[in-house]
Amino acid sequence: MSSSISPQSIDESNLRDWLNTQAMALGFDGLRITDTHLGPATDRLKEWLEQGCHGQMEYMQRHAELRSNPELLVPGTVRVICVSMNYLPPETDFDAEWQRLENLSQAVVSMYARGRDYHKVLRNRLQEFAQRIEERIGKLGYRVFTDSAPLMEVELARKAGLGWRGKHTLLLNRESGSTFFLGEILVDVPLPIDQAIEEHCGTCTSCIDVCPTQAITAPYQLDARRCISYLTIENPDSIPVEFRKAMGNRVYGCDDCQLICPWNKFAKRSQLPDFAQRHGLGQATLLQLWSWTEQEFEQRHEGSAIRRIGYSRWRRNLAVAMGNALASGVEKGAITEALKSALPSADPLVTEHIEWALGQNARPT
Structure with missing residues (x-):
């Protein structure tokens, strides 16, 4: 993965506004950028795997080193563009969901899985987004992912400031809760990075x-x-x-x-028909x-x-x-x-x- 774009050629302020606008136009609800350094998260992953908490998800053990370093997954990567996309259909009612759990004649399917496969929805839009970026700033090296590669996407999104990690280990955001998918574009361009945000779980242990x-x-x-x-x-x-x-x-x-x-x-409702x-x-x-x-x-x-x-x-x-x-x-x-x-x-x-x-x-x- 190699780019001909120099850091000096990037108009940072205008580009960032443009990136946000394009992300929203493609149906994403949040965008933040981080580098590839995962720090203590790599040690926590190693400990979790050593304890066997991954069960039979052998792919997590097999690709542990790649998960710990996006630069190994895609050589040349220096930045990760992290995006979120809300998935709750407009008619979703949490009270009704609790009632269904109490009615044992009903079959409860997780809310995220009732519509179209999110892998396909996000991947197609991420690919288009990356192509638009290339048209804007010139040829760059990139790859897009959404829960489809050995990548610590929740940790990257946390580090980028898309949310904080809740006590249930999912990413949480003050504006949209946790009901969103994550996607990433790994690029070889040194875009300006964002900072992590403060956690807001406090003493709550409801989850x-x-x-x-x-x-x-x-x-x-x-x-x-x-x-x-x-x-x-x-x-x-x-x-x-x-x-x-x-x-x-x-x-x-x-x-x-x-x-x-x-x-x-x-939690915000999605207007995308894919998730109906x-x-x-x-x-x-x-x-x-x-x-x-x-x-x-x-x-x-x-x-x-x-x-x-x-x-x-x-x-x-x-x-x-x-x-x-x-x-x-x-x-x-x-x-x-x-x-x-x-x-x-x-x-x-x-x-x-x-x-x-x-x-x-x-x-x-």
């Missing part, structure tokens, strides 16, 4: 207290092996029995630590989603982040939620029949979770 599986083991420390988002998405194997009851009706991800966070009272919910995922019942064939799963989740977990993990997650519904006396007849009828054609992973779910039918309500 720690509300976590169903106590995955937030201490402020700013997350054990992914206990996290429902990890268990339902990244985990390829059987869901540990000790966490199944706590999953409730969460079938893809978990939003509890965001729903409870006081700063998300200010699809196929009724904000209102679907467990039985409705269980009725989908594999072909329907593939078709309806085309262009969705959910599709990458595959049909088997999807059914595994649903089976656990259906077992929890049975244990609470919800739609026992219909759910029992649906689970039993699926047994003959289920693969071993799903079979084990169906059998566990049916076993919950005998539990006292």
